[in-house]
Amino acid sequence: MNRRNFILFSALASGISSVTPVAWALDFGKAMDVGKKLSDAESVSDEDLKTYFDQMAAHEDTQNKVAGPETSYGKRLAKLTNGLNNYNGLDLNFKAYQTSDINAFAMANGAIRLYSGLMDEFTDDEIRYVIGHEIGHIQSGHTKARIQMAMRTSALRSAVSATDGKAAKLADSQLGDLFEKVILAQHSQSNEREADDRAMNFMKTLKYDPNACVSALDKLDNLSGGGGASWLSTHPSPKERANRMRTQLAA
Numbered sequence: 403m404n405r406r407n408f409i410l411f412s413a414l415a416s417g418i419s420s421v422t423p424v425a426w427a428l429d430f431g432k433a434m435d436v437g438k439k440l441s442d443a444e445s446v447s448d449e450d451l452k453t454y455f456d457q458m459a460a461h462e463d464t465q466n467k468v469a470g471p472e473t474s475y476g477k478r479l480a481k482l483t484n485g486l487n488n489y490n491g492l493d494l495n496f497k498a499y500q501t502s503d504i505n506a507f508a509m510a511n512g513a514i515r516l517y518s519g520l521m522d523e524f525t526d527d528e529i530r531y532v533i534g535h536e537i538g539h540i541q542s543g544h545t546k547a548r549i550q551m552a553m554r555t556s557a558l559r560s561a562v563s564a565t566d567g568k569a570a571k572l573a574d575s576q577l578g579d580l581f582e583k584v585i586l587a588q589h590s591q592s593n594e595r596e597a598d599d600r601a602m603n604f605m606k607t608l609k610y611d612p613n614a615c616v617s618a619l620d621k622l623d624n625l626s627g628g629g630g631a632s633w634l635s636t637h638p639s640p641k642e643r644a645n646r647m648r649t650q651l652a653a
């Protein structure tokens with residue numbers, strides 16, 4: 403079991419509410435006591451943050467089996483993301499990972515990754531909802547806020563501040579640590595609602611069936627009983643969210 407799968411497994415084994423947010427809150431409290439850490443983190447430019455996300459995405463791509471363009475997953479993903487390389491000014495790039503996990507994630511540099519386990523369970527429009535939701539997290543600045551927090555609180559801060567203004571080349575272990583803090587930490591309910599609202603808007607704007615937002619979340623809620631949906635450990639409360647979107651569509 404590689405490190406990432408171990409983390410996902412741990413999160414699942416401990417139930418949907420993983421322990422990460424608690425550790426996170428403690429780290430954050432510590433950072434708030436130390437003004438210098440905060441100012442160092444604020445000084446990391448957007449450009450440098452992007453290079454850290456680029457390094458994280460490249461590292462994850464080596465840790466997973468990426469579906470090639472000739473595979474059924476690669477072909478389906480290409481069809482579903484046709485025309486999405488730029489969306490509302492955001493440069494996006496998509497890959498599918500061949501793994502049975504039901505999961506997806508996005509990074510602030512526009513990297514969006516879908517797991518084949520999720521693609522197996524979802525219809526095309528339900529996958530589009532997931533894509534719209536992940537884009538929503540980027541548009542709302544959620545992953546950017548997290549990397550800034552990680553820079554404030556961890557050993558990464560010294561790695562980053564030791565480079566005299568140039569973006570550091572992070573070691574694999576640092577990239578794994580960053581992935582855990584920035585991508586595997588659970589989103590808050592308010593972040594989830596914000597990303598869902600953007601997903602609904604995405605579906606309507608591109609003329610896809612917005613009911614897929616509801617059916618995808620209902621499906622995830624059903625799957626959560628089987629413990630197979632690691633997406634839930636980072637994107638919580640599908641039932642409440644499905645009901646909320648159902649109400650919006652009925653209005």
Ligand SMILES: [Zn+2]
Pocket residue numbers: 535539589593594597636637
């Ligand atoms: Zn989410």
